[in-house]
Amino acid sequence: MKLLRAAMLATALALPMGMGAAVAQTPAGMLVVAQNIDDIVAIDPAQAYEFTSGELVTNVYDRLVQYDAEDTTVLAAGLASEWEADDEAKTITFTMRDGATFHSGNPVRAEDVVYSFQRVIELNLTPAFILAQLGWTPENITEMVTADGNVVTVRYDGDFSSAFVLNVLASRPASIVDMEVVQANEVDGDWGNAWLNGNSAGSGPFSLVAYSPAELIRLAANPDYFKGGPAIDAVVIRHVAEAATQQLLLETGDIDLARNLTPDQIASMSSDAVKVETFPQAAVHFLSFNQKTEVLQPEAVWEASRYLVDYEGMTETFLKGQMEIHQAFWPEGFPGALTDTPFSYDPERAEQILNDAGIETPITVTLDVINSTPFTDMAQSLQATFAEAGVNFDILPGTAAQVITKYRERSHQAMLLYWGPDFMDPHSNAKAFAYNSDNSDDAFAATTTWRNSWAVPQEMNEMTMAALAEADQDARNAMYLDLQRQVQENSPIVIMFQASYQVGMAENVNGYVNGATSDFVYYRLVTKD
Structure with a gap:
C-alpha cells in the first residue's frame, strides 16, 4: 500500500x-x-x-x-x-x-x-x-x-x-x-x-x-x-x-x-465535466448605527432599517456566490445558529414605521465603508434603498485601516462592516453583539456593541453571561437562539449576510x-x- x-x-x-x-x-x-x-x-x-x-x-x-x-x-x-x-x-x-x-x-x-x-x-x-x-x-x-x-x-x-x-x-x-x-x-x-x-x-x-x-x-x-x-x-x-x-x-x-x-469565473464556466458547490462561511456582514448620533437612536429607525435592505437584490446580482442572506449574529453551520430570515425589502413598511413613530425625515448621516468591492457596491445599494424612506447616506469610503480605526474610536455615524468568531463557540459572537456592561468611552471593548455606543439592556447582558455559564448544551443553544432573536428584532445592528465560498470541482x-x-x-x- x-x-x-x-x-x-x-x-x-x-x-x-x-x-x-x-x-x-x-x-x-x-x-x-x-x-x-x-x-x-x-x-x-x-x-x-x-x-x-x-x-x-x-x-x-x-x-x-x-x-x-x-x-x-x-x-x-x-x-x-x-x-x-x-x-x-x-x-x-x-x-x-x-x-x-x-x-x-x-x-x-x-x-x-x-x-x-x-x-x-x-x-x-x-x-x-x-x-x-x-x-x-x-x-x-x-x-x-x-x-x-x-x-x-x-x-x-x-x-x-x-x-x-x-x-x-x-x-x-x-x-x-x-x-x-x-x-x-x-x-x-x-x-x-x-x-x-x-x-x-x-x-x-x-x-x-x-x-x-x-x-x-x-x-x-x-x-x-x-x-x-x-x-x-x-x-x-x-x-x-x-x-x-x-x-x-x-x-x-x-x-x-x-x-x-472568482465569482466571474464561476459564472463563466460551462463545461459539463465541472460543477460548483457553495459553502457558508463564518463572517457575518452588518450595517450598524452609532448611538452617539441622535437621529439614529430611536428604535423605530432600527426597525425600519431592516426593511430598507434589498437582501435578495444584492445576493442575486453583485454578491451572487459571495454572500447569502443571514440575519443573526451566529453563522449558519454552527450549533445554536438562528437561520430565520424574517426581514425583506419593503420600503413602504419602513416608511410607515418611521411615520407612526413620529420620526421626521429626511435623515442624513454618513456611512463609512471599506473602499473596495463588494463593500462599495453594497454601500451604493443601501444608499439607494434607504433613500426610498427618507434616510440619506453620505458614503465615506476609506482604507480598511481607516474605517476600522474610526470604528474603534466610536467616531462614525453609520458603518458597513463584517465580523467573524475567534473560535467556534457562540459566546465569541454573543459577547460582540449582545453584551456591553460598560458603555463609557474609556471602557474599550472589541465588540460591535461598544463600538456602536449601544448600552445593551441589562437583561440581555445577564442572559449573555448566563449562556456562557450554562452547562447543558441543549439549554445553552436555546439561550443563544433567544439572544439572536432579541438582537435581530431590536438593536442598532442590522445583520444582513453571511459570507459564502464557492469551490469548482470535477x-x-x-x-x-x-x-x-x-x-x-x-x-x-x-x-x-
Whole structure:
C-alpha cells in the first residue's frame, strides 16, 4: 500500500499543469487540488494561525473532542471516547479511546494530551490565547491538565461552563501530537517547533508526506484511522496563485478541485465535466448605527432599517456566490445558529414605521465603508434603498485601516462592516453583539456593541453571561437562539449576510466538506466516481 501511494504521489507531481487542448485525467485514487497556499506561516498546531494551515492541521491531527466531516454542527468524540463534566468543580474527565494510534504507530496516550497542551502554553505562540483563557499558565499547566492511566483530567478557572470549555478543546491549538516523536526532534528546548513546521506527528485521517512552502502539500491516507480510513488514497495540493490558471486546469481535467475562483469565473464556466458547490462561511456582514448620533437612536429607525435592505437584490446580482442572506449574529453551520430570515425589502413598511413613530425625515448621516468591492457596491445599494424612506447616506469610503480605526474610536455615524468568531463557540459572537456592561468611552471593548455606543439592556447582558455559564448544551443553544432573536428584532445592528465560498470541482468528485471556517475543511469522505 505504501509503495502504491508513493507511486501515485509521484504521478501527481508529473501532472501537466500548463496549457493543453486535450482533457487530462487525474489518478483515480488521488484528489488533486489547485489552491493559493502562500498564506502559510506555520503548520505546527501550536503555532498555525492561517487559513490554509488550519485546513492542514484539521486533516492531519485529532483533538479530544472535535467537529467532524459527517456533521460539522455536532461536537463529537475524538481521541476521547467519553467524558464527564463537573461544572461545580470546574473539571472535565476524559477517557481515552482504545486502539487509537499516531501515524508513527505509537499508541495515543493520556500523556500525549498533557504534553500537547503544555507545549502550546509554554511556547505561547499566536493561537495559545485560546487555551490560555481557561486559566492555564506555564506555572500551573501541569496541575490544570493531568493524566492517570487512560484518563485525562482538565481543570479550568473562569465563570463559564464545561460546554464552553469543550468548544475551546475542539479548537486548532488543542490538537494532540505524538510526544515521543516530537521530543525526539526537539532542538535547544524548542518543543519540536522547528521540526513540526516541516513535518507532522498526528493521528488524523491523513499523514503529511511532504510540505514545500508556497509550492506543494502532499497527504497520504491513514488506513488505521479510528473512524475508518479515508475514501481517497492521497491528496496533493498544488500552489496555484492565479485564479485564471486554476480555472483552466479544472476545465482541462488537470486538477479535481479549484479553491480560489472568482465569482466571474464561476459564472463563466460551462463545461459539463465541472460543477460548483457553495459553502457558508463564518463572517457575518452588518450595517450598524452609532448611538452617539441622535437621529439614529430611536428604535423605530432600527426597525425600519431592516426593511430598507434589498437582501435578495444584492445576493442575486453583485454578491451572487459571495454572500447569502443571514440575519443573526451566529453563522449558519454552527450549533445554536438562528437561520430565520424574517426581514425583506419593503420600503413602504419602513416608511410607515418611521411615520407612526413620529420620526421626521429626511435623515442624513454618513456611512463609512471599506473602499473596495463588494463593500462599495453594497454601500451604493443601501444608499439607494434607504433613500426610498427618507434616510440619506453620505458614503465615506476609506482604507480598511481607516474605517476600522474610526470604528474603534466610536467616531462614525453609520458603518458597513463584517465580523467573524475567534473560535467556534457562540459566546465569541454573543459577547460582540449582545453584551456591553460598560458603555463609557474609556471602557474599550472589541465588540460591535461598544463600538456602536449601544448600552445593551441589562437583561440581555445577564442572559449573555448566563449562556456562557450554562452547562447543558441543549439549554445553552436555546439561550443563544433567544439572544439572536432579541438582537435581530431590536438593536442598532442590522445583520444582513453571511459570507459564502464557492469551490469548482470535477463532476466525479463527491464528499468534499468545506465548513464555515478553515478548521472545518475535510478530505476524508471524498470519492471520485
